[in-house]
Amino acid sequence: MILYFSGTGNSLAIARAIAEHVGDKVLPLREAVQTDLLQEKRIGFVYPVYNFNAPAIVPKIVAQLTLPKDAYYFIVCPCGAQTGDAIWQVERVLKQKGLTLHYCHKIRVPDNSAIGFGRNPNDQLWKFERFAPRLEQIKADIAACTSRHHFGSRGLAGVIARRPVFSRMVLEALRPKANADKCIGCGICAKVCPVSNIEMVDKCAINGDRCEFCLACVHFCPHQAMELGHKPTLKERQYHHPSIKAKDMIR
Numbered sequence: 062m063i064l065y066f067s068g069t070g071n072s073l074a075i076a077r078a079i080a081e082h083v084g085d086k087v088l089p090l091r092e093a094v095q096t097d098l099l100q101e102k103r104i105g106f107v108y109p110v111y112n113f114n115a116p117a118i119v120p121k122i123v124a125q126l127t128l129p130k131d132a133y134y135f136i137v138c139p140c141g142a143q144t145g146d147a148i149w150q151v152e153r154v155l156k157q158k159g160l161t162l163h164y165c166h167k168i169r170v171p172d173n174s175a176i177g178f179g180r181n182p183n184d185q186l187w188k189f190e191r192f193a194p195r196l197e198q199i200k201a202d203i204a205a206c207t208s209r210h211h212f213g214s215r216g217l218a219g220v221i222a223r224r225p226v227f228s229r230m231v232l233e234a235l236r237p238k239a240n241a242d243k244c245i246g247c248g249i250c251a252k253v254c255p256v257s258n259i260e261m262v263d264k265c266a267i268n269g270d271r272c273e274f275c276l277a278c279v280h281f282c283p284h285q286a287m288e289l290g291h292k293p294t295l296k297e298r299q300y301h302h303p304s305i306k307a308k309d310m311i312r
C-alpha cells in the first residue's frame with residue numbers, strides 16, 4: 062500500500078507510478094487511519110517537502126497508524142530540490158513505533174511554491190525528463206525491496222528546518238487567501254484541499270486554521286481567486302502535475 066499526501070499532484074503521480082510498477086494500491090494518507098494495514102507486506106509514504114519539513118500532518122498521521130512489524134517500509138519525497146529534515150521526521154516516527162525504514166529517496170520535480178516567489182513552476186517541467194531515470198531506479202529498487210537510504214543532505218537546510226519559528230514565518234508568507242472580488246464561491250478549492258480546511262461563506266472561500274500550505278487551492282482555482290500575500294495569481298503560473306487533474310485530487 063502506498064500512502065500519499067499531495068497538493069498539486071506530484072506526489073500522487075509518483076505514488077501511482079510506483080504502485081503501477083510494483084502492483085500495489087495508493088491511498089490518501091488521511092484515509093489510512095480507517096484502513097486495516099496489518100496484512101500489508103510493503104508500505105510506502107510519498108509526500109512533498111514544505112520549507113525543509115514534511116507537511117505537518119504527515120508525521121502526525123503516521124504516528125496514529127497501526128502498522129505491521131515485518132513490512133518493507135519506504136519513503137519517497139518529490140521536492141523542488143532539498144528535503145532538509147522531511148524524511149528524517151517520518152523515519153523518527155517509524156523508529157518510535159519500533160519499525161525500520163528500509164528505503165528512502167527524494168526525486169526532483171517542479172517546485173509548486175515558485176508561484177509565491179514571483180516565478181513560474183511550469184518553467185521547471187524539464188525536471189520530469191531530467192529525473193525520469195531516477196524515478197525508474199526508485200521503482201526498480203522498491204519492486205526488489207532494496208535497502209538503501211538517500212536522506213539527502215541535512216546541511217544548512219536541516220539546520221533551518223529545526224527552527225520552527227523561522228519555518229513558520231516562511232510558511233505564513235505562503236498562506237492562501239481568497240480575493241473576494243474574484244471568488245465566485247464555486248467550491249473547487251474546498252474540494253481539492255487535502256485537509257478539508259476551506260469553507261464557503263457568502264459565496265467566498267475562507268481558509269481555516271488547519272492549512273498545510275500545499276497550495277492546491279491556489280493552483281486549481283479556475284478564477285485565480287486564491288492569492289498569496291495579496292499578489293494576484295497569474296493563470297500561466299498555476300501548476301499541477303501534467304497527468305493529474307482536479308478530479309484526481311477530489312475524494
Ligand SMILES: Cc1cc2nc3c(=O)[nH]c(=O)nc-3n(C[C@H](O)[C@H](O)[C@H](O)COP(=O)(O)O)c2cc1C
Nearest residue numbers: 068069070071072109110112113140141142143173
Ligand atoms: C509551502 C511550500 C514549501 C516548499 N518547500 C520546499 C523545500 O523546502 N524544498 C523543496 O525541495 N521543495 C519545496 N517545495 C516544493 C514541493 O515540495 C514540491 O513542489 C512538491 O513536489 C509538491 O508536491 P505535490 O504536487 O504532491 O503537492 C515547497 C512547496 C510548498 C508549497
